[in-house]
Amino acid sequence: MHTTRRGATLIGPMSEDSLVYNPFQAGFTDDPYPHLREMRESDPVHRNPLGIWMLFRYDDVARMLRDPSLSVEDAKAVPTAAMEAARQSMGEVADMGTNSMLNRDPPDHTRLRRLVAKAFTPRMIDRLRPRIEQLVDTALDAAGPEWDLIDGLAFPLPFQVISELLGTPPIDSARLRDWSGTVVRSLEPVNDPEMVQAIAEAGRHIRELVSDILEWKRQHPADDLLTALIAAEEEGDKLSPRELAEQVSLLYLAGHETTVNLIGNGTLALLRHPDDLRQLALEPELGAAVDELLRYDSPVQNSRRITLEALEVGGRRLEAGSYVVLALSSANRDPDKWGPTAERLDLRRAGASHHLSFGGGHHHCLGSHLARMEAEVAIGKLIQRFPSLELGDEPVWNGRINLRGLRRLTVRTGA
Numbered sequence: 275m276h277t278t279r280r281g282a283t284l285i286g287p288m289s290e291d292s293l294v295y296n297p298f299q300a301g302f303t304d305d306p307y308p309h310l311r312e313m314r315e316s317d318p319v320h321r322n323p324l325g326i327w328m329l330f331r332y333d334d335v336a337r338m339l340r341d342p343s344l345s346v347e348d349a350k351a352v353p354t355a356a357m358e359a360a361r362q363s364m365g366e367v368a369d370m371g372t373n374s375m376l377n378r379d380p381p382d383h384t385r386l387r388r389l390v391a392k393a394f395t396p397r398m399i400d401r402l403r404p405r406i407e408q409l410v411d412t413a414l415d416a417a418g419p420e421w422d423l424i425d426g427l428a429f430p431l432p433f434q435v436i437s438e439l440l441g442t443p444p445i446d447s448a449r450l451r452d453w454s455g456t457v458v459r460s461l462e463p464v465n466d467p468e469m470v471q472a473i474a475e476a477g478r479h480i481r482e483l484v485s486d487i488l489e490w491k492r493q494h495p496a497d498d499l500l501t502a503l504i505a506a507e508e509e510g511d512k513l514s515p516r517e518l519a520e521q522v523s524l525l526y527l528a529g530h531e532t533t534v535n536l537i538g539n540g541t542l543a544l545l546r547h548p549d550d551l552r553q554l555a556l557e558p559e560l561g562a563a564v565d566e567l568l569r570y571d572s573p574v575q576n577s578r579r580i581t582l583e584a585l586e587v588g589g590r591r592l593e594a595g596s597y598v599v600l601a602l603s604s605a606n607r608d609p610d611k612w613g614p615t616a617e618r619l620d621l622r623r624a625g626a627s628h629h630l631s632f633g634g635g636h637h638h639c640l641g642s643h644l645a646r647m648e649a650e651v652a653i654g655k656l657i658q659r660f661p662s663l664e665l666g667d668e669p670v671w672n673g674r675i676n677l678r679g680l681r682r683l684t685v686r687t688g689a
Contacts, residue, residue, distance in 0.1 A: 293317055295328055297463065297675045304671050306575065306678070307617070310604040319588035325354040326597050327587075330604040332611035332630070334587050338600055339634030344579040345379050346637060348372075351580045352595030370460060370477050373517045374524040376637070383636065386521060389506050389513060391640065393439060393499040399643045402435065406648055409434055410655045417659075420666050423683040427656070428537040429530070432648055436529030439644075440522070441498025443490050445483070453479045454527055461676045484522050499525075533645045535573030535679030536564075537652050542683055543570055544653070545665040547619050554621065554654070555661045563621045564649050569612075569629035570619050575603040575676050577633050602630045603678075662688035 293316050295309075296302075302309060313320060314330035321327050329335050338344060351357070371377055375386035392398065413427045433447055456476035459469055488504065495501045503521060506512040513521070544551040544567075554563060581596045592598065606629050609616040615623075632639035639645070657663060666684030673681075 293320075294322055295320055303673050303675060303678060306603065306675075307607060310601060310607070311617075313601075314604050314608060319590045321590075324357065326357075326599060327592055328599045328601060329587065330601045330608075331588070332605040332608035335600045335602065335605035335630055336634060338579050338587075338598060339577065339630060339637075341579070342380075342635060343582060344598075345582055346377055346383075346579060347379055348377070348580070348597075350582065350595065351597040352593075357597070370457070370473075371520060371524065373514075374520040376524055376528070380636065385512065386517065387636075387640065389503060390499065390521065390525070393502075394640050394644060396643045399647060402439070402644070403647060403651070405438070406431070406435060406651045407655070410652050414655060414659050417687050417689060419687060419689050421685055421687055423541055423656075423685050424534065424538050424680055425682075427652055428534045428541075428680075428683070431537070431652055432530040432533035432645075435644070435648060436526060439499055439529075440525060441491065441496050441500045442487050443494075445487075450480070450483065450526070452476075453483075454531060455672075458527065458531055458674070458677050461674075463675060480523055480526075481519065484519050484526075488518065488522065528639075529641060529644075531677055532573045533641075533648055535677060536568065536645055536649045538680040538683050539571040539573060539678075540564070540567035540649055541653055541656065541685075542665070542669055542680065543567055543619055544657075545663065545685070550619060550621050551657065551663065555657050562623075562626060564646050564653075565626040565629060566619065566621050566623050567649070567653075568631040568646075569606045569623070569626050572603040572606055572629070572631040573677070573679060574631065574633075575678050576601055577637075600630075602633075605630050660685075660687040660689065664688075 293312065295313055297306065297309070299309065310330065313328070318331045319327070319329060319334065329338060375383050375390075378386060409431055410427070413430060417426060429451060430447065433451070437445060453476040456472050457480060460473050460477075487500070491500045491504060495504070500522065503513065503518055507515060507518040544554065577600045579598050579600065581592050581594055581598065583594045585592055605611070607616045611628075612623070620626075632642040632645075664686040666686045667682075669680050669684075670682040672679050
């Protein structure tokens with residue numbers, strides 16, 4: 275699924291005479307939507323004290339996501355003093371992932387995306403459905419009367435699916451989960467020196483793991499995505515060794531981190547709306563419902579673009595080289611797009627598929643069809659297996675601003 279680069283929401287101090295986007299206020303990571311509504315209503319095209327632009331309205335965000343003239347390469351932004359200081363403080367972490375397709379413009383983005391796109395077509399993903407159903411059934415078989423949905427289902431399912439899609443050898447999923455959870459902290463607006471060091475160390479562990487995986491796959495080729503990527507790298511002009519390693523790392527991180535949030539956040543939304551939960555138990559077709567869950571609580575809160583020439587948004591001029599944060603989660607609840615019920619969950623909402631949780635334009639999430647299917651199967655089977663499902667202990671959020679999701683979601687299954 276779609277992610278955004280580190281430093282995407284650098285925040286300045288609050289001003290006494292103006293509203294400033296402040297994700298560090300108490301309770302924001304548990305529920306960011308009141309503050310997002312405040313920004314959308316009061317200053318929808320917002321420039322924070324550090325010179326970072328933020329867009330909160332649906333039309334503005336959708337326009338920027340789909341504009342092919344914009345960049346995703348951070349180096350093309352005109353750095354402010356604060357941005358440069360932040361980059362210096364991040365050290366080697368600042369350059370992590372710069373060779374992945376997520377952070378490259380065409381023609382490099384086009385070349386890199388084409389190498390993996392064949393494995394993510396709807397036709398190819400549909401072939402995975404029986405295996406996904408089998409994995410979900412196995413996870414639900416192990417559920418007790420009180421069960422942590424994140425540890426029991428939301429994490430292991432997408433991790434196993436992306437591992438099998440790539441064709442990797444058995445991996446210590448617990449260690450990779452810890453490293454992955456640390457590395458994605460690089461997407462947060464601010465990290466203290468201790469966290470920067472932890473991110474760097476986790477990044478080194480992941481690079482070593484990917485190197486070992488690639489070496490193993492060279493000795494054990496098969497009909498899988500990893501073998502195809504290695505073949506492209508060996509041809510020399512299609513994929514460099516560093517690009518190969520970073521695409522594999524991206525597929526692992528994006529292939530499970532965001533889907534964990536989709537399954538966890540989506541299930542919590544249903545548990546907090548028991549009438550909708552009962553409706554789904556009676557009408558278990560989850561296709562349109564998954565889109566509404568994605569709209570209601572986006573697994574990725576922000577994306578970003580860099581302007582290559584001056585443009586006007588909402589009556590304000592953004593100069594060339596401006597770093598622009600696109601608040602996907604705010605756009606997904608903009609009443610100008612979704613009407614007076616924008617803040618409510620509505621599983622019958624017309625046009626819910628127009629949400630922006632998967633980004634847009636040529637950077638639209640490559641794994642969107644896979645993520646939808648995993649959520650549809652996981653949540654659908656969960657509700658069918660445990661029709662009296664209830665929320666257990668108070669959910670524990672992961673404390674992230676961008677890849678916002680649950681660390682723990684205890685449910686009572688009635689088993």
